[in-house]
Amino acid sequence: MSQVPPTLAYYGAVMGDETILLQAYTQCALYRSHLRDPASKLWKHIVMGDSSDAGLWGTGACTRLSARRGADSDFVAGNAWAASGMARVLATMQNGPAPENYTSQIADLAGWTNEIISAAFAQINTVRGSRILFKCPTDRTGLL
Numbered sequence: 001m002s003q004v005p006p007t008l009a010y011y012g013a014v015m016g017d018e019t020i021l022l023q024a025y026t027q028c029a030l031y032r033s034h035l036r037d038p039a040s041k042l043w044k045h046i047v048m049g050d051s052s053d054a055g056l057w058g059t060g061a062c063t064r065l066s067a068r069r070g071a072d073s074d075f076v077a078g079n080a081w082a083a084s085g086m087a088r089v090l091a092t093m094q095n096g097p098a099p100e101n102y103t104s105q106i107a108d109l110a111g112w113t114n115e116i117i118s119a120a121f122a123q124i125n126t127v128r129g130s131r132i133l134f135k136c137p138t139d140r141t142g143l144l
Contacts, residue, residue, distance in 0.1 A: 001031050002085035009089040013096030021096065024089045025105040031082070032112055041119035043082050083116040 005027040012021030035043040090109035093102045 001028070002081040002088075005031075005085050006088035006092070009092035009096075013092050016097060018098075018101070021093065021102075022105070025093070025102070025109065028086050028089055028109060028112065035082070041115055041122075042079050043116065079116050079120055083113050086113045086116075 005024045008020055008027065009024035012018065012024060032043075034047055037044055086109050090106060090113065093099060093106050093109070099106065
């Protein structure tokens with residue numbers, strides 16, 4: 001999410017190819033439709049196929065911690081990659097050629113990015129009653 005769609009968007013903008021630029025938006029929409037968890041509004045890591053990960057998308061220490069404990073990998077860190085990728089596509093559409101042609105796509109991308117950020121911040125008070133955004137919101141041991 002943070003690699004292909006932004007690259008497509010940039011390439012489409014530089015080459016003046018509206019089809020490729022719109023494909024970047026379409027990729028974001030497809031990722032969201034398959035990975036977004038309706039309950040938490042956070043994104044899952046891998047769905048479908050042999051390597052499905054039923055937990056929410058996370059990376060690094062939380063993945064290793066989850067694997068050690070055998071817990072679901074529910075954490076918000078990886079969702080930042082999704083928000084970052086969409087923000088890069090959004091910025092390219094806003095600042096590229098003819099942004100007026102992409103008003104609905106720009107609105108969607110801004111809303112979807114905000115949705116991920118809001119869902120992550122919703123974890124602040126629901127997990128431990130703290131004011132800290134933990135990398136692993138379902139880990140009760142205090143790992144930051």
